[in-house]
Amino acid sequence: MTTEAMEKQTSQVDVMELRVRHVKWEAEGVHSLTFVHPEGADLPEWEPGAHLEIVLPSGLVRQYSLCGDPYDRCRYKVAVLREPNGRGGSAEIHDTVMTGRLLKVRGPRNRFELGYAGKYVLIAGGIGITPILSMARELGDRKAWHLYYGGRSLESMALKDELSVLGAEHVTLVPQDTRGILDLEAIFADVDDDTAVYCCGPEGLLGAVLAQAEAAGRSAQVHFERFGAAPNAPEPEVSESVESFEVELRRTGCTVSVSPDQTVLEAIRAVVPDMPSSCEEGFCGTCETRVLLGQVEHRDQILSAAEREANESMFVCVSRAKSPRIVLDL
Ligand code: FES
Missing domain, CATH: 3.40.50.80 (Nucleotide-binding domain of ferredoxin-NADP reductase (FNR) module)
Incomplete structure (x- = not known):
């Protein structure tokens, strides 16, 4: 992703509080949720393929693709399949009275853009x-x-x-x-x-x-x-990490130390408790963070070789630093 695209995306991922206007049964095991702005304001624009990150009442963060009309700025719609062997997010949505609730929502973000073709x-x-x-x-x-x-x-x-x-x-x-x-x-x-x-x-x-x-x-x-990690995902880089390293959170104005047995996400949460995450395995993209300085050891399953080389963002749930210090746009 280019720096310009990252800046655009960063500006798009501010947290909104949206109200669940209604929940609808769509098919066996599938409920849809329609979100509106609590004061009736227009919602941010989105394009086909985009998803929302929804913070559930339990604090779990889950991503769901938008399936409504992109030209309707009044509402977002997502549909959720109950996954009996899932990690709990879909069950929570199905088992909780969601209508009327205010939920924190980030996005829309798009990693599945519709390109040009004949x-x-x-x-x-x-x-x-x-x-x-x-x-x-x-x-x-x-x-x-x-x-x-x-x-x-x-x-x-x-x-x-x-x-x-x-x-x-x-x-x-x-x-x-x-x-x-x-x-x-x-x-x-x-x-x-x-x-x-x-x-x-x-x-x-x-x-x-x-x-x-x-x-x-x-x-x-x-x-x-994909719904999960790709079987042929890029190999994680695992050989060059320094033992422990420092992460400066430029906008927060503080620096945290990351020990060998800790993830960057865990260290960040000591000072930014609501730092978003979902899969915590490097495949969903929720914790993507812009890198301002320093070299990253990319262990995610998302970035291409060229994007890793560009070193413009990292997934803090799994990736680490190659250099003694990295600076993040957080
Ligand atoms: S939380 Fe899913 S990639 Fe980090």
Whole structure:
């Protein structure tokens, strides 16, 4: 990410307090939440693929893709699948009376931007439909596109009403119990040089899409958003850390020492208790922090080799310093 983009993003991630206007049952195991500004003010703009970081009543921070209308500045909508084997965020949302609550919300942030192409193929699995729906809306009648949406059953597939408005000629629903799984070979047969593919869903689907894209020689045209760490994530840099190091928090005006058995995030929280985090494993992006000075040992699973080289940001839940001192824009 460029410095300019980081500055833009930093300015976009101020915390807002938004009210949950209503909660709606969308499908089996899926609730949507609609947020509004408590005083009716316009909400910050966003683009398809963007997500919100929501601080739940328990203090857990979770990221959810925006799935409403980007041109509607009055409300944000996210949809949340209850994950029985998850880390507790979705269960809290499903089990707590959320309507009327004021919640802290950061964002919108976007790590899944819709780029320019002549044609688009959109592939969604399960709750992965959320960012894909907003992309489909954006493409509308202006572009050639088709969305393939797979799910366990029709009853489990959320946001079908919104999809039906987009036109049957653009959308193919593939419930597994009646139609089997997505035919990726056939889907990629229609991907030509001018087509961009955007895919969001569970790891099994993403792996299958990547394998098919590679077989078709189209992997460079595929863009993913994952729910967790990628199996082929960049290797962490782990060899050059100094034993302990100092982190200056320039805006906070203090310096903390990070011992070998402590993360930078833990040290920061001694002076900035509400420093946001979510996965704390280096894959969600919540704790991204701009680096002003010093060399970082990048251990995240997000930055490309070029972004690591640029050394403009770090994920403080896992990454450390190579130099005795680093300065962060915090
Ligand atoms: S908290 Fe998820 S990347 Fe740091």
